[in-house]
């Protein structure tokens with residue numbers, strides 16, 4: 001474990017240099033890892049583990065689209081692909097990667113296979129932190145660990161195939177075997193993490209729920225929609241409004257931020273743009289600060305978790321979500337976006 005200085009605060013991190021894949025393979029050489037669920041994280045984590053040489057099987061409901069997807073991805077029924085309970089029985093490490101709501105419903109079937117010495121692995125602090133709402137209370141004689149990739153399972157797989165890695169946080173909630181820490185770090189390296197930073201289950205779920213509702217997904221759509229509306233109300237065309245709101249950000253400016261930070265992106269824009277951005281970022285911060293404070297309070301009170309449990313436990317939750325995504329897709333802004341994307345020269349090759 002290395003100590004790294006993050007803007008003046010020293011934190012524990014683990015990198016592939018100090019914990020190479022060979023060490024991870026050695027630590028887990030006698031383990032059977034069952035990845036339960038084959039939605040978004042399931043494929044990314046299980047395929048990365050398999051390609052890295054670990055002993056991994058998949059547990060998924062038969063007669064489901066994702067069972068068929070697992071078969072298409074090369075998992076073999078009866079050999080490396082099983083019904084959820086059968087996979088849990090065979091496993092020494094159960095990676096619980098069902099949706100957070102489904103984890104509640106399926107918990108009794110998983111719990112009965114959590115015999116002494118096994119490890120229960122999550123990719124989110126949700127189930128265990130909000131145990132009063134989820135009912136997920138692991139037995140005391142198993143390790144309870146977490147690797148939470150900080151991004152989509154789709155990116156986890158794509159970056160792995162490019163020889164890169166998505167960063168993940170890690171935590172140990174329960175160390176029953178004395179091996180929980182080496183198990184979790186080895187799994188973090190195994191699923192393809194770029195580096196691992198330390199957290200707790202509670203800190204992970206609070207920050208993750210805030211981030212995805214905030215700047216990563218919710219706030220960004222909100223601020224896009226507000227600017228697009230103002231431009232349209234003032235007579236700008238959809239293509240101009242979309243380009244000035246979204247396309248330039250994703251195609252030109254955010255890659256520069258990702259590469260070298262905000263000041264570097266600013267420095268690569270005109271002095272006119274720099275003057276305006278440096279003047280306006282603080283009013284935007286001040287306007288949104290109360291919303292972020294309210295959001296964090298809702299997360300900490302458990303209200304966001306409860307809302308997610310209630311809506312995503314309904315039988316028709318997928319149809320409802322798809323309907324809301326359709327509304328977003330069919331809004332003028334994102335329809336303009338579809339046309340803009342179709343005009344990117346690389347799409348016409």
Ligand SMILES: NC(=O)c1ccc[n+]([C@@H]2O[C@H](COP(=O)([O-])OP(=O)(O)OC[C@H]3O[C@@H](n4cnc5c(N)ncnc54)[C@H](O)[C@@H]3O)[C@@H](O)[C@H]2O)c1
Pocket residue numbers: 037038039040041042060061064066096097098099100102105106123124126148149150151152153154
């Ligand atoms: N989506 C991501 O990229 C991402 C990123 C980081 C962490 N996570 C966390 O990883 C975990 C898995 O998330 P996900 O987005 O991959 O899940 P998901 O929503 O894609 O669902 C995963 C699987 O759950 C199955 N499932 C749904 N309801 C079920 C039920 N009642 N019984 C049995 N199976 C059922 C689905 O068939 C699917 O295979 C969650 O804890 C999530 O918070 C997800």
Ligand SMILES: CC(C)(O)[C@@H](O)C(=O)O
Pocket residue numbers: 149150151152153208212216
């Ligand atoms: C990919 C995200 C948003 O980081 C994850 O937290 C999720 O819930 O899907």
Ligand SMILES: [Mg+2]
Pocket residue numbers: 124208209212
């Ligand atoms: Mg999340």
Ligand SMILES: [Mg+2]
Pocket residue numbers: 149150151208211212
């Ligand atoms: Mg997240």
